[in-house]
Amino acid sequence: MSSSTELTEKKVFLLKSLDGVIFEVEESVAVQLEVIRELIEGDCARPFISLYNVTSEILALVIEYCKHHAETCSGGTSATIADEDLKTFDNEFMNVDENILLELCSAADYLDIKSLFELTCRTLASLIKDRTIIEVRKMFNVENDFSVVEEKAVRKEFAWAFK
Amino acid sequence: MHRHQPHPATPITDADAAFLIKRGKKRGNYSCGKCGLPKKGHNCRFTENDKDFSPASTPAAAASSTTVTDSAPVEESVALMSPRSVVRPPPPTRLRRALSFEDISVDDSVVEDVRNKIEPEMELSVDVSGSGMLPGSCLWEVLRRLPPAGLLSAARVCKGWCDITRRFWRAAEEIRLRVPSSAQIGFFGSMLQKCPGLVRLSLKMESDVDATILACIAFSCPNLQSLEIFMSGNSSNRITGDELGRLISEKRCLTSLKMEGCCNLGGFSFSSSSLSTIWLSDLHSLSKMVFNCPNLKEISLSFSRQANDRTDLTTIVDGLGRSCPKLQNIHIASVRLSHSVVLALTAANLRGLRMLSLVLGSEISDASVAAIASSYSNLELLDLSGSSISDSGIGMICNVFAETLSKLLLALCPNITSSGIQFASAQLPHLELIDCGMTICDHNSEILTDEENDEELHKTPNSKLHLAYQKLIIKHSRLKKLSLWGCSGLDALYLNCPELNDLNLNSCGNLHPGRYFNVRAAQSIILKRFL
Secondary structure, three states: OOHHHHHOOOOEEEEEOOOOOEEEEEHHHHOOOHHHHHHHHOOOOOOOEEOOOOOHHHHHHHHHHHHHHHHHHHOOOOHHHHHHHHHHHHHHHOOOOHHHHHHHHHHHHHHOOHHHHHHHHHHHHHHHHOOOHHHHHHHHOOOOOOOHHHHHHHHHHOOOOOO | OOOOOOOOOOOOOOOOEEEEOOOOOOOOOOEOOOOOOEOOOOOOOOHHHHHHHOHHHOHHHHHHOOOOOOOOOOOOOOOOOOOOOOOOOOOOOOOOOOOOOOOOOOOOOOOOOEEOOOOOOHHHHHHHHOOOOOOHHHHHHHHOOOOHHHHHHHOOOOHHHHHHHHHHHHHOOEEEEEEOOOOOHHHHHHHHHOOOOOOEEEEEEOOOEOHHHHHHHHHHOOOOOEEEEEEOOOOOEOOOHHHHHHHHHHOOOOOEEEEOOOOOOOOEEEEOOOOOEEEEEEEOOOOOEEEEOOOOOEEEEEEOOOOOOOOOHHHHHHHHHHHOOOOOEEEEEOOOOOHHHHHHHHHHOOOOOOEEEEEOOOOOOHHHHHHHHHHOOOOOEEEOOOOOOOHHHHHHHHHHHOOOOOEEEOOOOOOOOHHHHHHHHHHOOOOOEEEOOOOOOOHHHHHHHHHOOHHHHHHOOHHHHHHHOEEEEEEOOOOOEEEOOOOOOEEEEEEEOOOOOEEEOOOOOOOOHHHEEEOOOHHHOOEOOOO
16 A cells, blocks of 8 residues: 555554654554544555644553554453453553543544543543532633632522432 | 342442433534634534544443433443353342343443543634643543543633533533532532423432432433432431322323332332333332333332332232233342232233343242243243242243243352253253353251261261252353352363353352363453352
């Protein structure tokens, strides 16, 4: 297909992050990013793919995630062991700063990696669940735009019955 | 053993609550909700994968779904994943519980999971993207994974979030809630009022239930189709038969009603043309029980085990047969089941009857089997657990149901022997499930261990002890599930069942690993605590 891929045994693609860092990824990893898969299939993946919404820090994490998933799934281990392994990996992978988590979530959405998107959404949801409203505002960098009267009304409307 | 017999119902876990929101029809978008680009002339790369996006289709979420399909009572006991259409055996410590008409597996780890399939709208993306670090579509996906409590407090974060959560509530079709003992009924009502589109409501009550809750539900949910009220802990259900009857007749869409802890019903008369499924458990001394429900297909009546239950089952079953001609599944668990109840049932001549479960009726005998066999020859499931039928009863079952029966449950039937079970497995080619728990019991050893009487052990001649033990040989091409829990009288088991994937040998104390053989299917067998 492409000249770069003929040289190596495995096809390799180059991904360029927002801040200009270029990552080399194997095809098995790259195709997990739906966006890139489409580009590959359309043969538009040369010389490199620019990802304008993702920083190098996040892209490195995303690639680590995809790599692990690709390796675990293609490995010879049985499905149940692979599942267990992925679960442990996912749990550890989510053990990051919440700002990174937010960026990972949008990156997973942008790059269209379903499993990572699901994982980050779940993790974020469980974080929100355990926090106070003020903490949630801080976490998502959201401002309280309710007036005092509105806030009172909302509090009444959405009172949790069972606390 | 256990006085309180739980309803054959899906377990709702300790998880706070969970609810599902099904796809709601939304009006047209101005720009793509997924990527935010203007929609006109735009071909979104996300759209073709929309379905995969909904968490319901991911394996994890699918496993965590507790949505109970219609006509699918599930045994509460074991929460292992098991294949569909296989009934779970009860745990050895309990008496046999009610049957599963059509089993579905339920993951107990369920449910703090909010699910829906509503696509974020354009205006939403705009609203939200300005206010936080996440793009609108991501935020939507995050928030919809919150449990109800989280969703309520998320509304107070800011206007954009408030708006999103309002939409979730409005679109909610199904809610599962655990109602703690401290719950205030007013808040409960106000929450229900947020969800005018509610179709299915499942409550796990830790607080007492009375007519106020029913009134709230009747007022807030005009389109309710399915209502489940399960009791937990020490909470009591004070709903009377009249109150429940009123709800049933007023709710014209209600098709399914499941309620536990019905000890205060007293007596009732239900009239509904929509109702097709009704499960009531912990019933006690009912003065009258009238079902004017011509479309009723499934009924499960589970009576409390108290000896002073005075319900006249014969009259009730007689009336049931007359007014509900479409019944397909009948489950009655009561110590007052008798041969005359069976005769009343067979006189009803229900043409559609496919699953029959008459549990705990020690007066049900081989004569009752003959009556059932002569009236209902198309049964797919027969559960006569706790009855007095013997091997000759099994013989009749084999003669009549050879072509149809796929599930046979005869747990706690002390009069059947290994040869009866062997005969059933040989004569019923379509069987997929056999439950013969606590049938082949070694009474000698029980007495001995109970009394710890060494002397008696020495007195008992060896030959007699050997007589008590039985062997079981089963060769069956379709059998998937075999339960022999508590068969302490069994000392050897030979199986040749290639499809078998669940074998329960709990408390088979005299069956030693060396004397158990399964040809061919050894790998797929799940051996639970080989004692």
